[in-house]
Amino acid sequence: MRDVYLVGVGQTRYGKLSSTLREAAAEASLAALDRAGLEPTALDGAFLSNAFGLVERQGHLGPLVMTALGVPEVPCTSIEAACASGSSAFREAFVNVAGGFADTMLAVGVEKVSQLDTVTATSYFSYGSDYVYEGACGASFPGLYATMATAHMKKHGTTEEQLAAVAVKAHENAASNPKAHFQKKITLDDVMKSMVVASPLKLYDCCPFSDGAAAAILTTKEKAQALGAPLIRVAGSGRAGAIASLPDRPDLTTVPSTRVAADQALKMAKKTVADIDFFEVHDCFTIAEVVATEDLGLFKRGEGARAAADGATRVDGKRPVNPSGGLKAKGHPVGATGLGQINEVFDQLTGKAGGRQVANAKTALTHNVGATGGSCAVHMFERSN
Amino acid sequence: MRDVYLVGVGQTRYGKLSSTLREAAAEASLAALDRAGLEPTALDGAFLSNAFGLVERQGHLGPLVMTALGVPEVPCTSIEAACASGSSAFREAFVNVAGGFADTMLAVGVEKVSQLDTVTATSYFSYGSDYVYEGACGASFPGLYATMATAHMKKHGTTEEQLAAVAVKAHENAASNPKAHFQKKITLDDVMKSMVVASPLKLYDCCPFSDGAAAAILTTKEKAQALGAPLIRVAGSGRAGAIASLPDRPDLTTVPSTRVAADQALKMAKKTVADIDFFEVHDCFTIAEVVATEDLGLFKRGEGARAAADGATRVDGKRPVNPSGGLKAKGHPVGATGLGQINEVFDQLTGKAGGRQVANAKTALTHNVGATGGSCAVHMFERSN
Numbered sequence: 026m027r028d029v030y031l032v033g034v035g036q037t038r039y040g041k042l043s044s045t046l047r048e049a050a051a052e053a054s055l056a057a058l059d060r061a062g063l064e065p066t067a068l069d070g071a072f073l074s075n076a077f078g079l080v081e082r083q084g085h086l087g088p089l090v091m092t093a094l095g096v097p098e099v100p101c102t103s104i105e106a107a108c109a110s111g112s113s114a115f116r117e118a119f120v121n122v123a124g125g126f127a128d129t130m131l132a133v134g135v136e137k138v139s140q141l142d143t144v145t146a147t148s149y150f151s152y153g154s155d156y157v158y159e160g161a162c163g164a165s166f167p168g169l170y171a172t173m174a175t176a177h178m179k180k181h182g183t184t185e186e187q188l189a190a191v192a193v194k195a196h197e198n199a200a201s202n203p204k205a206h207f208q209k210k211i212t213l214d215d216v217m218k219s220m221v222v223a224s225p226l227k228l229y230d231c232c233p234f235s236d237g238a239a240a241a242i243l244t245t246k247e248k249a250q251a252l253g254a255p256l257i258r259v260a261g262s263g264r265a266g267a268i269a270s271l272p273d274r275p276d277l278t279t280v281p282s283t284r285v286a287a288d289q290a291l292k293m294a295k296k297t298v299a300d301i302d303f304f305e306v307h308d309c310f311t312i313a314e315v316v317a318t319e320d321l322g323l324f325k326r327g328e329g330a331r332a333a334a335d336g337a338t339r340v341d342g343k344r345p346v347n348p349s350g351g352l353k354a355k356g357h358p359v360g361a362t363g364l365g366q367i368n369e370v371f372d373q374l375t376g377k378a379g380g381r382q383v384a385n386a387k388t389a390l391t392h393n394v395g396a397t398g399g400s401c402a403v404h405m406f407e408r409s410n
Numbered sequence: 411m412r413d414v415y416l417v418g419v420g421q422t423r424y425g426k427l428s429s430t431l432r433e434a435a436a437e438a439s440l441a442a443l444d445r446a447g448l449e450p451t452a453l454d455g456a457f458l459s460n461a462f463g464l465v466e467r468q469g470h471l472g473p474l475v476m477t478a479l480g481v482p483e484v485p486c487t488s489i490e491a492a493c494a495s496g497s498s499a500f501r502e503a504f505v506n507v508a509g510g511f512a513d514t515m516l517a518v519g520v521e522k523v524s525q526l527d528t529v530t531a532t533s534y535f536s537y538g539s540d541y542v543y544e545g546a547c548g549a550s551f552p553g554l555y556a557t558m559a560t561a562h563m564k565k566h567g568t569t570e571e572q573l574a575a576v577a578v579k580a581h582e583n584a585a586s587n588p589k590a591h592f593q594k595k596i597t598l599d600d601v602m603k604s605m606v607v608a609s610p611l612k613l614y615d616c617c618p619f620s621d622g623a624a625a626a627i628l629t630t631k632e633k634a635q636a637l638g639a640p641l642i643r644v645a646g647s648g649r650a651g652a653i654a655s656l657p658d659r660p661d662l663t664t665v666p667s668t669r670v671a672a673d674q675a676l677k678m679a680k681k682t683v684a685d686i687d688f689f690e691v692h693d694c695f696t697i698a699e700v701v702a703t704e705d706l707g708l709f710k711r712g713e714g715a716r717a718a719a720d721g722a723t724r725v726d727g728k729r730p731v732n733p734s735g736g737l738k739a740k741g742h743p744v745g746a747t748g749l750g751q752i753n754e755v756f757d758q759l760t761g762k763a764g765g766r767q768v769a770n771a772k773t774a775l776t777h778n779v780g781a782t783g784g785s786c787a788v789h790m791f792e793r794s795n
Contacts, residue, residue, distance in 0.1 A: 026510050045542075070649070079464050082545065084537040085492035088654040088784030098670055100649040100785065102498045105488040107470035113487045117502055124509020125411050152469040157430075160467065264455070264485040269473040285483055399473030400485065 029122045030249035031257040031406065032242050033061025034371040036364070039206040039237035039356030041139040046081050050135040051093035053238035053361070057131065058094075060371075061242045062252050065094040069127035071101040072117050074110035074134035075360035077149050078103075080141065090133065101131075107153030108309060109395030110134060111363025112402035115241060116262050119404075122243050129248060134365075135238035136358035146234045150359075153396045155270035166309065167231055169271050169397050171223035174312035176277035178225065181327030183315065185225050189216035190334040191311035192229045192353060198340060199350025201380030204368070206235045206356030230311040232351075237358030239365040255375050260296065260388075261405035263289030269399030278327075280398035283320035287392065290403040298322045301405070302386040303345040303373060305366035307394040308353045314338075317392055318346060340381055348373060348381045363393035363402065374408040414507045415634035416642040416791065417627050418446025419756040421749070424591040424622035424741030426524040431466050435520040436478035438623035438746070442516065443479075445756075446627045447637050450479040454512035456486040457502050459495035459519035460745035462534050463488075465526065475518065486516075492538030493694065494780030495519060496748025497787035500626060501647050504789075507628050514633060518625035519750075521743035531619045535744075538781045540655035551694065552616055554656050554782050556608035559697035561662035563610065566712030568700065570610050574601035575719040576696035577614045577738060583725060584735025586765030589753070591620045591741030615696040617736075622743030624750040640760050645681065645773075646790035648674030654784030663712075665783035668705035672777065675788040683707045686790070687771040688730040688758060690751035692779040693738045699723075702777055703731060725766055733758060733766045748778035748787065759793040 035056025037049050044052065050073060058065060073087045083089070087101030104114040111134035118130035138146050147167075151160030159169065177183045193213055199205035211229060219228035249256055263286035268274055274281075291297060298321055306321065308314035315329035323344045324332045332338065338346035349355045349369035352362060370389040372378045389406045420441025422434050429437065435458060443450060458472045468474070472486030489499040496519035503515035523531050532552075536545030544554065562568045578598055584590035596614060604613035634641055650670035653659055659666075676682060683706055691706065693699035700714035708729045709717045717723065723731035734740045734754035737747060755774040757763045774791045 076469055079537070081541065082533075082537050083541045084461055084490060085539075085654065085781055085784055087491060088651045088780075089540055091651050092653050092655075092658075097651055097653045098666070100651045100671075102502070102649070102785070103490040105469060105490065106472060117487070117505075120502075120509055120511050121505055124505055124511065126505050126509065152464070152467050154470075155474055156466065156468045264487070266473045266476050266482055266485045268477050268482045269470065270477075273477075281483070286485075395473075396470055399470060400487070402485075 026123045027125060028246045029119050029243050029259045030246055031259055031371060032244050032249050032252055032254040033057040034241050034368040035060055036204055036239035036368045037237050038204050039235045039358055042137065042236040046078060046083060046086060046135050046137050047089040047093050049238035050090045050133050053240040054094055054131055054133045057240035057242050061254060063242065065096045067129050068096060068099050068131050069129050070121060071099060071131040071133065072104050072114035073101050074104045074114035075136060076105055076107060076110055076153065077136060077138060080137055106400040107395035108359050108362060109393045109400040109402050110360045112391065112393035112404065115364060115367060116264050116402050118243050119259050119262050122245060129244040131240060131242055132364055133240040134361035134363065136360045137236045138234045139236045158270045158272060167223040167226055170310040170312055171226045172271060173277050173316065174225050177312060180278050183330040186213065187330035187334040188230055188311040189213050191314050192216045194339055195347060195351045195353035198348050198381045199354035202350050202355055205350045205354060206233055207354045226310055232309045232353050232357040235356030235358040237356060237361045239361040239368050241364050241367045255408060256410040257374050257406055257408050259404060260407045261290035261294030263287060263403040265401050267398045269396055271397050280316055280320055280394060282398045282401035283317060283392060286401040286403040287321050290405045294405040296405060300388055301390045302388045303348055303383040304390050305347055305349060305369050306392040308347055308351040309357060314346065321392060340383055345383045348378060348383055366391040366393060370406050374406065411508045412510060413631045414504050414628050414644045415631055416644055416756060417629050417634050417637055417639040418442040419626050419753040420445055421589055421624035421753045422622050423589050424620045424743055427522065427621040431463060431468060431471060431520050431522050432474040432478050434623035435475045435518050438625040439479055439516055439518045442625035442627050446639060448627065450481045452514050453481060453484050453516050454514050455506060456484060456516040457489050457499035458486050459489045459499035460521060461490055461492060461495055462521060462523060465522055491785040492780035493744050493747060494778045494785040494787050495745045497776065497778035500749060500752060501649050501787050503628050504644050504647050507630060514629040516625060516627055517749055519746035519748065520623040521745045522621045523619045524621045543655045543657060552608040552611055555695040555697055556611045557656060558662050559610050562697060565663050568715040571598065572715035572719040573615055573696040574598050576699050577601045579724055580732060580736045580738035583733050583766045584739035587735050587740055590735045590739060591618055592739045611695055617694045617738050617742040620741030620743040622741060622746045624746040624753050626749050626752045640793060641795040642756065642759050642791055642793050644789060645792045646675035646679030648672060648788040650786050652783045654781055656782050665701055665705055665779060667783045667786035668702060668777060671786040671788040672706050675790045679790040681790060685773055686775045687773045688733055688768040689775050690732055690734060690754050691777040693732055693736040694742060699731065706777060725768055730768045733763060733768055751776040751778060755791050759791065
């Protein structure tokens with residue numbers, strides 16, 4: 026297995042885009058190639074992550090994006106794992122380079138949902154749940170995560186104010202991120218007074234429906250060195266599944282696939298969670314970030330919400346979490362999200378994160394969940410120069 | 411890169427299924443595991459190919475199928491490349507084993523479309539085209555392939571009767587295939603007198619809309635030997651793209667991605683096309699088989715249709731093509747099709763193909779195309795014991 030390096034990233038701004046799926050994906054891909062100092066002809070292959078192409082009645086997006094890049098002969102396979110689509114595409118790009126099947130691979134993710142009304146978007150998103158037992162029964166994702174939040178509050182005494190602190194921190198970080206969907210700081214009071222979406226989750230506990238695209242370029246050590254790029258090694262990769270249907274899970278306060286995928290990634294990297302300088306975790310709802318920080322072992326079981334409220338997850342805290350603003354405030358263009366997290370890793374590890382920079386960041390971990398945890402991918406990155 | 415072996419295959423009957431997507435995928439997966447002599451717990455990972463999950467409003471199918479198999483922790487990523495989804499899933503399973511990321515992988519494909527009326531199904535299928543420039547303009551897949559047929563007839567003098575011979579051969583083979591959608595022989599006259607779908611293609615020139623699922627299990631040489639399985643090595647794998655939109659292609663009588671993917675697969679296998687005992691190629695329409703046999707080099711450019719009419723592609727011909735009955739008569743459950751082809755390879759190379767058996771078959775090549783060739787995957791198989 027060869028060492029694999031992250032040599033470029035790119036993304037559109039998240040929010041509302043006027044471009045089509047193929048245009049947004051091409052924009053992010055070209056930005057990533059440009060940042061790596063590569064032409065599209067350098068690509069041996071690509072994966073494209075997208076969940077709701079049906080919005081444009083468009084499947085089979087890969088060749089359209091490769092054609093837009095001017096390299097139609099390059100194979101591009103579509104990848105889907107609900108909200109973990111982007112990191113799943115990244116993983117297979119990594120596997121292809123590490124396994125010697127390709128020297129240079131692109132992973133690009135894209136989503137466009139802003140043309141949908143909220144009811145339609147919520148309905149489409151529920152296709153990522155176990156539809157027969159969840160979506161069709163009226164259990165939308167806010168409802169499912171609200172159930173997890175209720176269970177966490179009952180078991181651990183987590184409060185709505187503690188969850189609100191996660192949102193405040195997210196918006197504070199996103200305010201320094203020019204690619205973020207939201208760039209406005211909010212107060213605890215703003216969160217607490219916002220509309221109830223699915224009790225106990227209020228509007229500001231929830232990530233938005235975002236348009237956006239994000240891309241990453243992976244290559245071999247030899248080629249990374251030749252590019253004179255910062256040497257950011259993909260030190261570990263993990264990918265796991267879990268029972269998709271929340272009603273069938275024995276414990277609603279944990280996501281089992283997170284633990285399995287994180288163990289795989291850290292074992293491959295020969296690291297522990299204590300070695301990681303910052304984390305980009307899947308915070309589609311504030312409760313999701315709390316559960317992720319506990320499952321990843323940043324905090325003891327049941328202490329994640331309090332730690333967040335105490336400032337431990339701030340950029341200058343003991344355990345910086347989601348300096349990008351996270352799905353919560355940077356935004357959540359489903360197919361792009363996992364690759365957007367990796368954009369943040371590149372910015373941070375190259376010292377380009379501006380007002381949200383984590384001081385002296387050399388290592389990072391990304392955690393991306395599909396639905397309520399039916400899929401999870403975790404990656405660990407280390408800068409070596 | 412490690413050697414990889416095909417140790418089991420399974421599939422549902424193609425046609426009209428009453429089961430759901432997850433049930434059909436689980437049925438094929440369990441059949442493949444059973445044929446390999448493995449339990450689901452042997453799986454390190456899986457890929458699931460599906461194109462039209464929206465029929466059940468279900469994305470994120472992977473964890474549902476792994477849960478049905480009793481191994482929810484096993485990661486299962488969805489793969490889509492229009493009609494080349496199945497072979498694209500197979501390729502990534504191959505890459506994962508060859509690259510040392512997994513010892514034993516499942517690739518399973520599934521499609522359910524029989525509940526749709528023909529207009530809706532044709533509309534959904536067109537999402538696999540370049541929708542803006544093809545589907546939305548009324549160019550359905552029968553129309554696009556009819557355009558290719560017209561170009562081939564004009565350039566090479568190919569006749570409707572020669573194309574009809576491809577259909578007659580396909581139905582003859584499928585009549586010996588208990589898993590086939592159609593199991594009835596037809597005559598040249600039946601084809602010529604059938605309803606025109608998109609001139610010059612008539613009803614019997616077109617594959618059906620099929621439900622179905624198909625699966626394959628890949629593992630290492632060591633584990634294949636321990637199973638006492640027939641040693642069928644995946645000797646080569648190729649994957650390429652092309653401009654998806656037919657109007658933008660310089661030559662409508664060839665599919666450029668076929669040539670690139672086949673070259674890659676044969677080079678990896680250190681074989682030429684003359685070394686292959688039989689071929690399963692992508693014959694969604696009779697013209698598609700003719701073009702594929704020319705692009706793969708079985709026959710000279712422009713001579714594919716005449717060769718088929720002369721019997722060269724029959725099971726007992728010089729170049730057996732689609733002994734399974736092909737997409738044309740075995741059926742075309744989109745996400746499953748590429749893996750269905752690999753089911754036929756296993757049956758043939760283990761001498762279990764009954765009335766459609768290719769005598770002494772030791773080598774095989776599969777060719778699976780997405781849309782009109784925007785994607786293509788080619789695999790080469792060799793039995794070594």
